[in-house]
Structures are given as C-alpha cells and as structure tokens.
Amino acid sequence: MTTATLDRPPAAPDPSQEPPLREPRVISKWWLALGVVVVWYVLFLLFEGVDTLARPIREQTDLMLNLAGFRDDVIAGRDTSPVIQLTYAIGATFNDVFDWFSHLISVPDYPRPVPQIGWLGVTAIATWIGLAIANVRIAVLVALSFVSFGLFGYWSDAMDLLIVTFVAVAVAVIIGMPLAIWTASSSRAEKPITVLLDLMQTLPTFVYLLPIVLFFGIGPAGAVVCTLIYALPPIIRIAAYGIKSVSPTTVEATDSAGQTFWQRLFKVQIPMARATIVVGLNQTIMAALSMATIAAYVDGPGLGKPVLQALIRTDIGGAFVPGMLIVVMAVMLDRTTTAASQRAEKVARGGGGDRRMRWIVLGVTGVAALVAVWMSRYFPWAAEFPETDAGPWLEDRVNEFADWVINNFDSATGAVKDQVTTKVLDPLQSLLAESPWWLAAAGILALAWVFGRNKALVPTVICLAGIWFFDLWHDAMITLSMVLVATAIVMVLALVLGVWMARRPRVDVVLRPILDTGQVIPPFVYLIPAVALFLPGRFAAIIAAIIYAAPVAIKLVADGVKAVSPSTIEASRSTGVTTWQEITKVQIPMARGSIVLAANQGLLYVLAMVVIGGLVGGGALGYDVVLGVSRSEEWGRGAAAGITIVLLGIMIDRIMRAAAAVDKETFRAAKKINPTRRRIMA
Incomplete structure (x- = not known):
C-alpha cells in the first residue's frame, strides 16, 4: 500500500448504493383510534344505560x-x-x-329637543374620517351606511350600538x-x-x-x-x-x-x-x-x-x-x-399618491363636514332624520x-x-x-x-x-x-x-x-x-x-x-x-x-x-x-x-x-x- 493511498481521504458514500431505508413499523394513530372506538362500543353494548349519572332536570345537588x-x-x-x-x-x-x-349624537340633550350634533353632521364627520384614514370608496360606504340607519328608522338605536x-x-x-x-x-x-x-x-x-x-x-x-x-x-x-x-x-x-x-x-x-x-x-x-x-x-x-x-x-x-x-x-x-x-x-x-393634493382634498372636505355639523345644530331637517316607510315595507316583504x-x-x-x-x-x-x-x-x-x-x-x-x-x-x-x-x-x-x-x-x-x-x-x-x-x-x-x-x-x-x-x-x-x-x-x-x-x-x-x-x-x-x-x-x-x-x-x-x-x-x-x-x- 503506497503513501498516497494512505493519505487519500475516504470516498464519500454513494447514496444510490445505500441499503433501502427501513422505517420502523408504527401503527397509524387513526388505526389506534379506531381500535379504541371498537373496544368502547363493545363494552357499551354490554353496559348500556348503567351508571350514566343522569339526573332529573329540577334536582338540586x-x-x-x-x-x-x-x-x-x-x-x-x-x-x-x-x-x-x-x-x-x-x-x-x-x-x-x-x-x-x-x-x-343619539338622543335629545334637554332642554335641546335634538342631540348636540344631528344626523347630517354625524354622517359628514364619519364620512370624512373614512376618507382621511382610507379612501374615497370607504367614504362612500360609510356615508351610505349611516344614511341607511336613518332611512329604515333606527338612527338612535344604531348610534347607541356604535357607542x-x-x-x-x-x-x-x-x-x-x-x-x-x-x-x-x-x-x-x-x-x-x-x-x-x-x-x-x-x-x-x-x-x-x-x-x-x-x-x-x-x-x-x-x-x-x-x-x-x-x-x-x-x-x-x-x-x-x-x-x-x-x-x-x-x-x-x-x-x-x-x-x-x-x-x-x-x-x-x-x-x-x-x-x-x-x-x-x-x-x-x-x-x-x-x-x-x-x-x-x-x-x-x-x-x-x-x-x-x-x-x-x-x-x-x-x-x-x-x-x-x-x-x-x-x-x-x-x-x-x-x-x-x-x-x-x-x-x-413611500406610496399613497400625491400628498399635497390629498391634504387639499381633506381640507376642503373637512370644511364641508364642519358646515354640515353647523347645519345639523340649527336646521330641524338636518338634526333629526325624516321619517320614512322603508323599514315597515321591508319587514312585510321579509315576512312574506x-x-x-x-x-x-x-x-x-x-x-x-x-x-x-x-x-x-x-x-x-x-x-x-x-x-x-x-x-x-x-x-x-x-x-x-x-x-x-x-x-x-x-x-x-x-x-x-x-x-x-x-x-x-x-x-x-x-x-x-x-x-x-x-x-x-x-x-x-x-x-x-x-x-x-x-x-x-x-x-x-x-x-x-x-x-x-x-x-x-x-x-x-x-x-x-x-x-x-x-x-x-x-x-x-x-x-x-x-x-x-x-x-x-x-x-x-x-x-x-x-x-x-x-x-x-x-x-x-x-x-x-x-x-x-x-x-x-x-x-x-x-x-x-x-x-x-x-x-x-x-x-x-x-x-x-x-x-x-x-x-x-x-x-x-x-x-x-x-x-x-x-x-x-x-x-x-x-x-x-x-x-x-x-x-x-x-x-x-x-x-x-x-x-x-x-x-x-x-x-x-x-x-x-x-x-x-x-x-x-x-
């Protein structure tokens, strides 16, 4: 045996020559679970109705x-x-x-016969917030949602739930x-x-x-x-x-x-x-x-x-x-x-569009929202949502x-x-x-x-x-x-x-x-x-x-x-x-x-x-x-x-x-x- 042979590192094993992997035979947990259920069912047939600890409904322990x-x-x-x-x-x-x-925003603040901010002002503020934190689509969704609360006759209840x-x-x-x-x-x-x-x-x-x-x-x-x-x-x-x-x-x-x-x-x-x-x-x-x-x-x-x-x-x-x-x-x-x-x-x-234009839009719409708040404080139609028949009509259709x-x-x-x-x-x-x-x-x-x-x-x-x-x-x-x-x-x-x-x-x-x-x-x-x-x-x-x-x-x-x-x-x-x-x-x-x-x-x-x-x-x-x-x-x-x-x-x-x-x-x-x-x- 030569020195070169002695100094040569052993060759890496060839994965293709490895013996087949012998995995331990493990019983699947689903087979074990099935076995438990079978044994349980057999014993259930023998002892059905015994020691079930059932109690009368009105019994007090x-x-x-x-x-x-x-x-x-x-x-x-x-x-x-x-x-x-x-x-x-x-x-x-x-x-x-x-x-x-x-x-x-919800109920009269006596002696004022309506809330401090009427429905128009609340809707305008909520719409502006939707625009400020999200986008125009969300602002429209918020506006339509608030209008629906009043349209179907549940404005006060909806505001109370929001609070x-x-x-x-x-x-x-x-x-x-x-x-x-x-x-x-x-x-x-x-x-x-x-x-x-x-x-x-x-x-x-x-x-x-x-x-x-x-x-x-x-x-x-x-x-x-x-x-x-x-x-x-x-x-x-x-x-x-x-x-x-x-x-x-x-x-x-x-x-x-x-x-x-x-x-x-x-x-x-x-x-x-x-x-x-x-x-x-x-x-x-x-x-x-x-x-x-x-x-x-x-x-x-x-x-x-x-x-x-x-x-x-x-x-x-x-x-x-x-x-x-x-x-x-x-x-x-x-x-x-x-x-x-x-x-x-x-x-x-780094996205979000033109920030300057966005601030201008928010400023203009913010002023409009404040105007709506002012109107809701001094105009009855903007303070209390007008009554409609939309709610009763929809109730009848749903019942039918x-x-x-x-x-x-x-x-x-x-x-x-x-x-x-x-x-x-x-x-x-x-x-x-x-x-x-x-x-x-x-x-x-x-x-x-x-x-x-x-x-x-x-x-x-x-x-x-x-x-x-x-x-x-x-x-x-x-x-x-x-x-x-x-x-x-x-x-x-x-x-x-x-x-x-x-x-x-x-x-x-x-x-x-x-x-x-x-x-x-x-x-x-x-x-x-x-x-x-x-x-x-x-x-x-x-x-x-x-x-x-x-x-x-x-x-x-x-x-x-x-x-x-x-x-x-x-x-x-x-x-x-x-x-x-x-x-x-x-x-x-x-x-x-x-x-x-x-x-x-x-x-x-x-x-x-x-x-x-x-x-x-x-x-x-x-x-x-x-x-x-x-x-x-x-x-x-x-x-x-x-x-x-x-x-x-x-x-x-x-x-x-x-x-x-x-x-x-x-x-x-x-x-x-x-x-x-x-x-x-x-």
Missing part, C-alpha cells in the same frame, strides 16, 4: 345549592364590600361615558394588545392567559350576565362589560399569533444588530404582523357587534333591543331589519379598518318571503334533519351519554392519548374530573356530541371554502362579505330560520351554531393558506405536482398554524351557541343554563352547567392543540431519519 348561596352572599354584601363598590364605580364610569356620547361597540373595543385594544405581546414573548405567560381566554370565550353569555348585573349593574355599563368580555379574546389570540409568526431568521437578524426588545417589537414584529393584528381587530369588532342582542337582556342600548323584541313576537321581518343594520355596520367597520391598514402600509413604503320558504322547503329540510339525526347524532349521543360514566371517561382519555399523547392526556384528566365533580356528566356528554358534530362540519366548510378563497381571488371577493354577514348577525336571529325550517330540537341548535362559527374559521384558513410563500408554491409546481397534491402536500401543511387556530376559534364559537340552542330545544347543558337564568331558584344548576361547558371547551381545545403539536414533531422526526432521503411520513 349540594354543590348547586352552594353555588346559589354564593350568589346570595354577593347580593347581601352589595353595600359593604369594597370589591362590589369598586365594580359599581367602574360601571358608573361606563354609564357616564355612554351618556355623554349619547346626548352628543357601546367603540367603548368596548377601545378598552379591549388597550387591555388586549399588551396581553398579546406578553403572550407572544413569554411561554410562561402563554399558558395561564390561554386558559383565561378559553374561560372568557366559552363561558355562556347567559351565565355571566347575572354576575355582571350583580357587580356592574344593568344598562350601558352591563352592555359594555359583557361585550368587552366576549370581544377581548380574539384580539389577544390573533395578535399574539401574528407576532409569534414573524420569521425567526428576521428576529435573529435584529438581535445580531443589537436592537433591544422594544425596538425589535415596534420596528420589526408588530409591523410585520400588521395584517394579522388587523384580522384580530376585525374579529373583536365582529364579536362586539354579535353581542348586541344578548346585551339587550341587561337593558343594553342599541339595535339589539328591537331585534330581541321581534324575536319574542316571532316576527322574522321585525328582527331582520335591525339585524340587517347590524350587518351593515359590521361590514362598514370591517372594510374601514382593513382599508386603513392597507393605506398605512402603502404610505410606509319567510312564509314562502317555510311552505315550499319543509319536506326537504325535514329529510336532511332525519338523515343526520339518525345516522350521526343519535349513534354518537348514545355512545357518549348512555355509556357508563367510567367507560366514557376511559374512552375519551384513550382517544386523547392517541391523538395528543401526554400533552392532551393531563388536561383531559383534569377537565373530566371537573365535569364529574359538577354533577352534570350525562348532560355534558349530550352537549359534547352536539359540539363534535357541529365543529366537524365547521372545519370541513373551513377547509373547502378557505382553500378555495385563497386560490381564487374572485371567490374571496364574493365570499368575504357573506362571511362577515354571517359572523355578525346576532345569534338569536339564526334561531328563527333554523327553527322554522328544522323545528325545535338539537338539529336546529346545531345549524345555528354552524352558521355562527363557520365564518371566522373559514377566514382564518383562507388567510393562512394565502400567506404560504409564492416561491414555495412555484417550487412545488416545477416538480410537476397536481393541484390536489399542491393543496394537500404544500399549502395545507404550511398553513397548519392557521388551521389549528381556525379549529380553536370554531370550537369556541360553537360552544358559545350551546346555551342559545337550549332556547330552541337543544337541551342538555344549554337548557340547564337557560333554566338557571330564568329561575332564581335554579341559579346553582345554571352556574354548574356554565362551568361544565367551559371545561368541555378547554378539554377539546387541548386535545386538538396537542394533536397538532404531535403531528409537527412527527414531521420533524421523519426528516431526520436519513439525511440523504428526506421525506414526510404519511
């Missing part, structure tokens, strides 16, 4: 009586407790703020953005904040209406607080997700440049997450408007009052007109905030159309209801609710471990223990079956329509306004057509929940798929993939984070509708909560049901999150099996 006692203690301490006095002071502040704005919404959203942003930054920056803070958000978003609105009345009073204060609680989670969740999603490479580059935490946050992370933060703001506004009807239960001002009064009379047309105006308001605010964000980003990049739909489509909707009920709802409910409680708990725990391993198992154990503790296990399992079916349908719609919107801009233009409409219609409005078409019962409640939850999930999936890098898509197309492969192998996997967030939001919105579904025969926990609100002697049962719904929501949410995390770890592990043959494990 010791725990429920203790919860009712807590309410009595709060009432007794209203005049002496510092905490209650503080909350009432906060409520009084909200009332004062609302009254000031209301007398400014409540803006106060609640302003407080939500002040509180939510710091919490979103904290959540995105600290893993320790993320877990407790996420649990708190789950509690705020899944606690049925009827459950926290009574505590709000106890601690803050009725009227504008109660309306602002309940709207704030419901509207706060979206801005925190979505803004935190946007900040966390900023490229780690970009963050590392800023760190290497010596930027401080705050410099990196305000100069890099928040600007790059602007689009996602605007989505969170939009969702917060939509959530605030969707609370309009429910806030009316605590004498909250706004368009919710006429909607609620019409629903009590089962007047579809009477509920449709103010509900339509809520939708108009939502679309107006959504388009305005989105356009303002796009313009700000365009200006930051509703009668026609009910008469002509009753047989088709009945067939759909029967098929879904007999083939999906009834079998699932029987398996969950008629199994012994210990068997159902073991089955749920096994499925949690299969999909999410220990990350899902631990919270599932805690939540199931809590559900058992609050003495409503049987009702909880019935509700769980409804929630699972509704959430599954929501996610199917989200994936199909979301991908379609992301891949076809024209589809996005058509569907997004429809989604905005579906998202902000007051929840009670969904119940009228659902009950008319499908009759009272579980299916009507599920349909209402799907319509309410689907829009936010669809938009999140669409935005996530749309955000996939075009270069990545082009690279995949260069390899000759089909459209189906591109969607399933590239776009959906890379939008995993948005899809998980969509599933989370869809689930929570479905749960928020559970109580409302109880009003139309949904039964189970929803009926328990409604019973507790309507009858003071059943308050303890209603509170226990509300807490149980929260536990259900947290449990399902943690299982879904853990399953997504396990899938991500499997994906990373698969890429490391053989560096020369990287591929994704099926």
Whole structure:
C-alpha cells in the first residue's frame, strides 16, 4: 500500500448504493383510534344505560345549592364590600361615558329637543374620517351606511350600538394588545392567559350576565362589560399569533444588530404582523357587534333591543331589519379598518399618491363636514332624520318571503334533519351519554392519548374530573356530541371554502362579505330560520351554531393558506405536482398554524351557541343554563352547567392543540431519519 493511498481521504458514500431505508413499523394513530372506538362500543353494548349519572332536570345537588348561596352572599354584601363598590364605580364610569356620547349624537340633550350634533353632521364627520384614514370608496360606504340607519328608522338605536361597540373595543385594544405581546414573548405567560381566554370565550353569555348585573349593574355599563368580555379574546389570540409568526431568521437578524426588545417589537414584529393584528381587530369588532342582542337582556342600548323584541313576537321581518343594520355596520367597520391598514402600509413604503393634493382634498372636505355639523345644530331637517316607510315595507316583504320558504322547503329540510339525526347524532349521543360514566371517561382519555399523547392526556384528566365533580356528566356528554358534530362540519366548510378563497381571488371577493354577514348577525336571529325550517330540537341548535362559527374559521384558513410563500408554491409546481397534491402536500401543511387556530376559534364559537340552542330545544347543558337564568331558584344548576361547558371547551381545545403539536414533531422526526432521503411520513 503506497503513501498516497494512505493519505487519500475516504470516498464519500454513494447514496444510490445505500441499503433501502427501513422505517420502523408504527401503527397509524387513526388505526389506534379506531381500535379504541371498537373496544368502547363493545363494552357499551354490554353496559348500556348503567351508571350514566343522569339526573332529573329540577334536582338540586349540594354543590348547586352552594353555588346559589354564593350568589346570595354577593347580593347581601352589595353595600359593604369594597370589591362590589369598586365594580359599581367602574360601571358608573361606563354609564357616564355612554351618556355623554349619547346626548352628543343619539338622543335629545334637554332642554335641546335634538342631540348636540344631528344626523347630517354625524354622517359628514364619519364620512370624512373614512376618507382621511382610507379612501374615497370607504367614504362612500360609510356615508351610505349611516344614511341607511336613518332611512329604515333606527338612527338612535344604531348610534347607541356604535357607542357601546367603540367603548368596548377601545378598552379591549388597550387591555388586549399588551396581553398579546406578553403572550407572544413569554411561554410562561402563554399558558395561564390561554386558559383565561378559553374561560372568557366559552363561558355562556347567559351565565355571566347575572354576575355582571350583580357587580356592574344593568344598562350601558352591563352592555359594555359583557361585550368587552366576549370581544377581548380574539384580539389577544390573533395578535399574539401574528407576532409569534414573524420569521425567526428576521428576529435573529435584529438581535445580531443589537436592537433591544422594544425596538425589535415596534420596528420589526408588530409591523410585520400588521395584517394579522388587523384580522384580530376585525374579529373583536365582529364579536362586539354579535353581542348586541344578548346585551339587550341587561337593558343594553342599541339595535339589539328591537331585534330581541321581534324575536319574542316571532316576527322574522321585525328582527331582520335591525339585524340587517347590524350587518351593515359590521361590514362598514370591517372594510374601514382593513382599508386603513392597507393605506398605512402603502404610505410606509413611500406610496399613497400625491400628498399635497390629498391634504387639499381633506381640507376642503373637512370644511364641508364642519358646515354640515353647523347645519345639523340649527336646521330641524338636518338634526333629526325624516321619517320614512322603508323599514315597515321591508319587514312585510321579509315576512312574506319567510312564509314562502317555510311552505315550499319543509319536506326537504325535514329529510336532511332525519338523515343526520339518525345516522350521526343519535349513534354518537348514545355512545357518549348512555355509556357508563367510567367507560366514557376511559374512552375519551384513550382517544386523547392517541391523538395528543401526554400533552392532551393531563388536561383531559383534569377537565373530566371537573365535569364529574359538577354533577352534570350525562348532560355534558349530550352537549359534547352536539359540539363534535357541529365543529366537524365547521372545519370541513373551513377547509373547502378557505382553500378555495385563497386560490381564487374572485371567490374571496364574493365570499368575504357573506362571511362577515354571517359572523355578525346576532345569534338569536339564526334561531328563527333554523327553527322554522328544522323545528325545535338539537338539529336546529346545531345549524345555528354552524352558521355562527363557520365564518371566522373559514377566514382564518383562507388567510393562512394565502400567506404560504409564492416561491414555495412555484417550487412545488416545477416538480410537476397536481393541484390536489399542491393543496394537500404544500399549502395545507404550511398553513397548519392557521388551521389549528381556525379549529380553536370554531370550537369556541360553537360552544358559545350551546346555551342559545337550549332556547330552541337543544337541551342538555344549554337548557340547564337557560333554566338557571330564568329561575332564581335554579341559579346553582345554571352556574354548574356554565362551568361544565367551559371545561368541555378547554378539554377539546387541548386535545386538538396537542394533536397538532404531535403531528409537527412527527414531521420533524421523519426528516431526520436519513439525511440523504428526506421525506414526510404519511
């Protein structure tokens, strides 16, 4: 052997000569899940109806009586407790703020017989603001929206709703953005904040209406607080997700440049997450408007009052007109905030057109707006919107159309209801609710471990223990079956329509306004057509929940798929993939984070509708909560049901999150099996 041979480095191995990759045989989690269900079903056949923990509707347990006692203690301490006095002071502040704005633009400011600024002045100012922060199209949209409020006879109610919404959203942003930054920056803070958000978003609105009345009073204060609680989670969740999603490479580059935490946050992370933060703001506004009807239960001002009064009379047309105006308001605010964000980003990049000409236009139109304000103070026709017959005429037409739909489509909707009920709802409910409680708990725990391993198992154990503790296990399992079916349908719609919107801009233009409409219609409005078409019962409640939850999930999936890098898509197309492969192998996997967030939001919105579904025969926990609100002697049962719904929501949410995390770890592990043959494990 020569020296040259000894000094020569060993040749690199030829990948083509490597032995075939032997991957360990791992049983798919779906086969494991099927095995769990089969074993569960066999045992269910043996023990059906045994130890289901079903309780009579009016039965009061010791725990429920203790919860009712807590309410009595709060009432007794209203005049002496510092905490209650503080909350009432906060409520009084909200009332004062609302009254000031209301007398400014909505109701007569006596001895003045009209508001300080009449409808013409308010419309002119709002139009000018739309022009200043966005563009001419938004200004026209704002002007037409405000005119429609008066044209259909709901000017004061619309202004009251705007005031409540803006106060609640302003407080939500002040509180939510710091919490979103904290959540995105600290893993320790993320877990407790996420649990708190789950509690705020899944606690049925009827459950926290009574505590709000106890601690803050009725009227504008109660309306602002309940709207704030419901509207706060979206801005925190979505803004935190946007900040966390900023490229780690970009963050590392800023760190290497010596930027401080705050410099990196305000100069890099928040600007790059602007689009996602605007989505969170939009969702917060939509959530605030969707609370309009429910806030009316605590004498909250706004368009919710006429909607609620019409629903009590089962007047579809009477509920449709103010509900339509809520939708108009939502679309107006959504388009305005989105356009303002796009313009700000365009200006930051050096665009925005001729600035001098823009300032001239804003100056001229600003003077015109001030003239309109002056006229609205001194001319009756500009101060109070003239009465018209547009509202009553539209109500009559809607009622006629509703009668026609009910008469002509009753047989088709009945067939759909029967098929879904007999083939999906009834079998699932029987398996969950008629199994012994210990068997159902073991089955749920096994499925949690299969999909999410220990990350899902631990919270599932805690939540199931809590559900058992609050003495409503049987009702909880019935509700769980409804929630699972509704959430599954929501996610199917989200994936199909979301991908379609992301891949076809024209589809996005058509569907997004429809989604905005579906998202902000007051929840009670969904119940009228659902009950008319499908009759009272579980299916009507599920349909209402799907319509309410689907829009936010669809938009999140669409935005996530749309955000996939075009270069990545082009690279995949260069390899000759089909459209189906591109969607399933590239776009959906890379939008995993948005899809998980969509599933989370869809689930929570479905749960928020559970109580409302109880009003139309949904039964189970929803009926328990409604019973507790309507009858003071059943308050303890209603509170226990509300807490149980929260536990259900947290449990399902943690299982879904853990399953997504396990899938991500499997994906990373698969890429490391053989560096020369990287591929994704099926």
